Amino acid sequence: xxxxxxxxxxxxxxxxxxxxxxxxxxxxxxxxxxxxxxxxxxxxxxxxxxxxxxxxxxxxxxxxxxxxxxxxxxxxxxxxxxxxxxxxxxxxxxxxxxxxxxxxxxxxxxxxxxxxxxxxxxxxxxxxxxxxxxxxxxxxxxxxxxxxxxxxxxxxxxxxxxxxxxxxxxx
Numbered sequence: 001x002x003x004x005x006x007x008x009x010x011x012x013x014x015x016x017x018x019x020x021x022x023x024x025x026x027x028x029x030x031x032x033x034x035x036x037x038x039x040x041x042x043x044x045x046x047x048x049x050x051x052x053x054x055x056x057x058x059x060x061x062x063x064x065x066x067x068x069x070x071x072x073x074x075x076x077x078x079x080x081x082x083x084x085x086x087x088x089x090x091x092x093x094x095x096x097x098x099x100x101x102x103x104x105x106x107x108x109x110x111x112x113x114x115x116x117x118x119x120x121x122x123x124x125x126x127x128x129x130x131x132x133x134x135x136x137x138x139x140x141x142x143x144x145x146x147x148x149x150x151x152x153x154x155x156x157x158x159x160x161x162x163x164x165x166x167x168x169x170x171x
Contacts, residue, residue: 095125102167104160108135121164127151129168131161 014021054062100123105115116136123129131153133144146155151165 097124098122098129099125100127100129100168100171102164102169102171104164104167106160109137117160119158119160119164121148121161121168123148123151123165123168127169131157131164133158133161 100121102121102123104119106117106119107115108117117134119131119133121129121131127148127150129148131146131148133146135142135144146153146157146161148165151169157165
């Protein structure tokens with residue numbers, strides 16, 4: 001036969017020391033009972049906290065509250081996207097609006113009064129726009145408008161018109 005523990009020896013040992021075996025089993029049972037009671041108390045406390053968490057302050061379910069907040073966040077994201085699109089549209093529109101103005105007054109003819117003639121440059125963000133000139137003389141007055149694209153015109157610009165454009169660009 002193979003090697004093993006002889007059960008008769010174990011049975012004799014337990015029979016001879018039965019009061020110690022019962023004592024050890026009782027201590028283990030009491031220890032297990034204390035651990036069981038401790039775990040049940042902690043579980044009860046955690047259940048109370050869980051129920052309190054799952055019930056909001058006004059008695060509503062936390063899941064419903066979270067779902068409502070998720071819906072609100074989705075609506076806010078949609079609104080932010082709309083505002084971003086509107087902001088881009090306004091940015092494009094504002095770059096086309098008048099942003100820079102330069103004015104130069106001058107005397108077109110010697111001996112005629114003060115600086116009654118003028119050149120006004122009106123430009124957008126990209127330096128496109130128009131330059132207006134008014135030449136005032138004794139007997140007549142003339143007004144000119146010349147388109148400006150990227151600070152240049154297809155028409156010949158006077159020094160005063162160029163100066164008005166430079167003033168506008170500096171602003």
